[in-house]
Amino acid sequence: MTAFSDLHLCPELLFTLQTMGYDQPTPIQVKAIPLILEGKDLLAEAQTGTGKTAGFALPMIERLSKTPATEEYHKIRGLVLTPTRELAVQVGDHTLAYGKHLGMRVISLYGGARFDNQIRKMKRGADILVATPGRLLEMVSQKKISLAHVEIFVLDEADRMLDLGFIHDIKKIMSFIPHERQTLLFSATFSPAIETLADTLLKTPIKVSTSTRNATAKLVQQKAYKVDNGDKSDILSFLIDGCHWSQTLVFTRTKRRADMVCDYLKAEGITAVAMHGDKLQRERNAALSAFVHGEVRVMVATDVAARGLDIESLPQVINYDLPNLPEAYVHRIGRTGRAGKEGMAISLVAPDEKNYLADICQLINKQIPLQAVPTIENGQLIDAKKSAQNPPSTRRKNKSGKAAKPKKTSKAKTSPKHLTQATGSSPSDPTTSTPSNRRHAGRRSLFDK
Numbered sequence: 001m002t003a004f005s006d007l008h009l010c011p012e013l014l015f016t017l018q019t020m021g022y023d024q025p026t027p028i029q030v031k032a033i034p035l036i037l038e039g040k041d042l043l044a045e046a047q048t049g050t051g052k053t054a055g056f057a058l059p060m061i062e063r064l065s066k067t068p069a070t071e072e073y074h075k076i077r078g079l080v081l082t083p084t085r086e087l088a089v090q091v092g093d094h095t096l097a098y099g100k101h102l103g104m105r106v107i108s109l110y111g112g113a114r115f116d117n118q119i120r121k122m123k124r125g126a127d128i129l130v131a132t133p134g135r136l137l138e139m140v141s142q143k144k145i146s147l148a149h150v151e152i153f154v155l156d157e158a159d160r161m162l163d164l165g166f167i168h169d170i171k172k173i174m175s176f177i178p179h180e181r182q183t184l185l186f187s188a189t190f191s192p193a194i195e196t197l198a199d200t201l202l203k204t205p206i207k208v209s210t211s212t213r214n215a216t217a218k219l220v221q222q223k224a225y226k227v228d229n230g231d232k233s234d235i236l237s238f239l240i241d242g243c244h245w246s247q248t249l250v251f252t253r254t255k256r257r258a259d260m261v262c263d264y265l266k267a268e269g270i271t272a273v274a275m276h277g278d279k280l281q282r283e284r285n286a287a288l289s290a291f292v293h294g295e296v297r298v299m300v301a302t303d304v305a306a307r308g309l310d311i312e313s314l315p316q317v318i319n320y321d322l323p324n325l326p327e328a329y330v331h332r333i334g335r336t337g338r339a340g341k342e343g344m345a346i347s348l349v350a351p352d353e354k355n356y357l358a359d360i361c362q363l364i365n366k367q368i369p370l371q372a373v374p375t376i377e378n379g380q381l382i383d384a385k386k387s388a389q390n391p392p393s394t395r396r397k398n399k400s401g402k403a404a405k406p407k408k409t410s411k412a413k414t415s416p417k418h419l420t421q422a423t424g425s426s427p428s429d430p431t432t433s434t435p436s437n438r439r440h441a442g443r444r445s446l447f448d449k
């Protein structure tokens, strides 16, 4: 197994990676980092969620740090072009974090932000500039910045660049960059158009790709259920218990919520462990081992703690909370449906998380319809035909403050808990499960108290 220390990165970068909890390089990092350090041009097939950013940013920082800026003004020596503002921010933030202990000045420039503010940001220059094509061209054309000293040029998500029609902007930008440079082209897919672009930009490039699957792969079924925040724990245990799942990874936004959910599940009779940054290494190892070996059915983790965990091919991943960074979603659900196996990723989406879902759909370029909580028949999820028309939070309240009966629901036995509770009905079919009839069966929620 390759370690970061095998990749000839300097001690400062190794230290940074350790503090960030990156235990081991991803396959694209193993392949790309040594080649980039050797100064080669690269044509890399890598999707979001594979760790591609660190794959180009780490060796770029390493190379540029060999000749640190000596003047107050930092000349732009590393340039990364990204198709979207979100990606520019994300790549910029990650690159800044990686270069922290090497004094790298990293700035992101993108459209939509005020031009004068961005010029001000560039007052002292940047060692690495991450930019969207349009805004960069504006700045360069107006001579606000110079690209005459670029040594390493990265085209990130090249296929999306072409889809978005940036080819002319890219060509114009190229005319401002020195011919003598290292060029790295990253793309989620290789197409004839990408090959043609590569021919014009790269010099005797080395082609690398990895079999690491993108989390948005077809074999991962992605579902989003519309829930109220207060119902999440109940719905979670309903799903795990009702479908008899034996290995489920659950993600929460905070450590406290991870502990809370873990306690809740245990009280419901579902074996669970929590994995987060407050746990001692010894506890983390024990938790992981219990989960991997099937001694517990559920691991409840935060994003940071789950990073670098060597768990493959999980059948289910549940987002108890949606992450506020959409790429974290990709990273999370990349843990299911691997190596040709089917997987399911379920997100419990409270009303205040809808924007996160929209960001995720935009990033993965795929719609995940928000639907009503399903029922379960004979251990199988039965999705409601239509998405919930009235989210619980927006439903009309009656005088007693309780949610009014929805105008139209499917049969009571197939209604999710919040609807059956609202109508006061209790499903009678023993093969059909809803969060409600489980509670009628005698279980009590910790949060009921």
Ligand code: AMP
Residues within 6 Å of the ligand: 021, 022, 023, 024, 025, 026, 029, 047, 048, 049, 050, 051, 052, 053, 054, 307, 308, 327, 328, 331
């Ligand atoms: P990317 O494919 O660059 O968007 O990366 C996806 C996610 O993986 C980001 O949240 C990174 O912080 C994280 N990441 C990148 N490399 C590693 C690694 N070697 N170990 C753990 N997490 C990583």
